[in-house]
Amino acid sequence: MSQSTLAFSSVAAPRHRWKVLAAGVAANAAFSVAFSGIPMTAVLMRSGYQLDNATLGLVLGLMGLGIAVSELPWGLLTDRWGDRPVLLTGLGATALALVAMALWAAPTAQHIPALGWLAGGLLLVGLLGGSVNGASGRAVMTWFADGERGLAMSIRQTAVPLGGAIGALVLPFLALHWGFAALYGVLAALCAASALLCLAWVHEPPSANRAPAAPAAAGARAGPLRDPRVWRIVAGIGILCAPQFAVLSFGTVFLHDFGHAGLAAITATMVAVQAGAMVMRVWSGRWTDRHRNRPAYLRACAVLSVLLFAGLGAVAWSGGENVAGSWPLRALLVGLLAACGICVSAWHGVAYTELATLAGAARAGTALGMANTSVFAVCFITPFSIPHLLAFQGWPLVWCAASACALVALPLLVPKAALPGSQAKVSNAALRRST
Numbered sequence: 001m002s003q004s005t006l007a008f009s010s011v012a013a014p015r016h017r018w019k020v021l022a023a024g025v026a027a028n029a030a031f032s033v034a035f036s037g038i039p040m041t042a043v044l045m046r047s048g049y050q051l052d053n054a055t056l057g058l059v060l061g062l063m064g065l066g067i068a069v070s071e072l073p074w075g076l077l078t079d080r081w082g083d084r085p086v087l088l089t090g091l092g093a094t095a096l097a098l099v100a101m102a103l104w105a106a107p108t109a110q111h112i113p114a115l116g117w118l119a120g121g122l123l124l125v126g127l128l129g130g131s132v133n134g135a136s137g138r139a140v141m142t143w144f145a146d147g148e149r150g151l152a153m154s155i156r157q158t159a160v161p162l163g164g165a166i167g168a169l170v171l172p173f174l175a176l177h178w179g180f181a182a183l184y185g186v187l188a189a190l191c192a193a194s195a196l197l198c199l200a201w202v203h204e205p206p207s208a209n210r211a212p213a214a215p216a217a218a219g220a221r222a223g224p225l226r227d228p229r230v231w232r233i234v235a236g237i238g239i240l241c242a243p244q245f246a247v248l249s250f251g252t253v254f255l256h257d258f259g260h261a262g263l264a265a266i267t268a269t270m271v272a273v274q275a276g277a278m279v280m281r282v283w284s285g286r287w288t289d290r291h292r293n294r295p296a297y298l299r300a301c302a303v304l305s306v307l308l309f310a311g312l313g314a315v316a317w318s319g320g321e322n323v324a325g326s327w328p329l330r331a332l333l334v335g336l337l338a339a340c341g342i343c344v345s346a347w348h349g350v351a352y353t354e355l356a357t358l359a360g361a362a363r364a365g366t367a368l369g370m371a372n373t374s375v376f377a378v379c380f381i382t383p384f385s386i387p388h389l390l391a392f393q394g395w396p397l398v399w400c401a402a403s404a405c406a407l408v409a410l411p412l413l414v415p416k417a418a419l420p421g422s423q424a425k426v427s428n429a430a431l432r433r434s435t
Helices: 003-035 038-048 053-081 083-104 115-129 131-143 146-157 159-177 180-201 228-258 263-291 294-322 327-343 348-359 361-393 395-413 422-434
Strands: none
Touching: 003 053, 003 083, 003 115, 003 131, 003 146, 003 159, 003 180, 038 053, 038 159, 038 180, 038 228, 038 263, 053 083, 053 115, 053 131, 053 228, 053 361, 083 115, 083 131, 083 180, 115 131, 131 146, 131 348, 131 361, 146 159, 146 263, 146 348, 159 180, 159 263, 228 263, 228 294, 228 327, 228 348, 228 361, 228 395, 263 294, 263 327, 263 348, 294 327, 294 348, 294 395, 348 361, 361 395
16 A cells, blocks of 8 residues: 555544444434334324224334344344444345335225234334444444544434434324325335445444543453443433333324324424434533533433423323313423423433443443343333323323333432542532523
8 A cells, every 4th residue: 555545544534433423323313213203103193003092002112122122132243243234234124124114004095004014014123223223333432532432422312313303394294195105115215325325434443543442341341241330321221211202102192182282383392302302412422521420411311300200290280171271381281391302312322422431342332232222122111101001090190100210210320439529519510500
């Protein structure tokens, strides 16, 4: 290789990390439009497929179940094969599964497909799409140094609310005017386009430009699967996602059935949730990189989530039948739901960075696969459980249960040992500013 080529490579490779990050964001966003956006069509899906609330909750949870089952195997494969093969395989296969759903699992005025087609299709999309999370996270860990990883991982995590915002804005419109076949076809095209971007930009960094890994603890060196601290954070991440999935999966149903909101108001609220989550994830990644206070920030988010969801439950309980005739009460419910959704979605990039740093860059795929298995197991359980809570005590119980989940997650996600002295002071200051 010529001297000029070597000089170009040494300059281009560090810059290339932003292309790798962009490809990872595109891959996550494309899949997020599906798994976060399809629940935004819950009201239309309920009528189009003629489902009751319990069946709707089961169907919406199946994609999360598929992701949960596949995340850890995909993470292990990522650490063994590398980011690029896993991303290309997963995104390409997901696009094909969505094309199959457009052909055989979309309802029309003349025909409603059997429930098994819808359920099996969403489960398959989850199984295949689970590849993008761990693979793109490992790429970030290998290309970015420790001082940039919080920002980079948080930018990558903005892909989830970005995809959700696109889904909330576009998918209900597609389903209403062109049907679910068009919806699944657009999702397939997005996955195929992101696969082409990964083909062009994602590869392993040259050894001379590989980001130095943070020192891993002894337990992490033995492997994330054997490290109890990794498992504790994994459990905390999963449990704290339950309130988030409650908003994402049944927030539209809550606003429609309980809040008497129209489609435009519902769409605007869910887009606001996703846009706010995007802004907060980028800000939190940069802020915690500068102040090195990830545990304090996670604590502030968890405590504030407890308070906000408890407040939403209290307002739903006190409002009762008065919601239909009181626009200030409806506005308060919309505002509280949006605040809950933003707060409980703001911490992901910081938590994933903390987890991947503990595991080490070489094992980041496995660790992130463990976390996403936990997250999407909860993604299945949450919409499956909500109809039963609704039948028992209504929406106040749903939101109080979400508050309780955030409370349970707090000591798992942020053990006291992670908040000595100054860290605890920073956490309390952050919480005061947030409230």
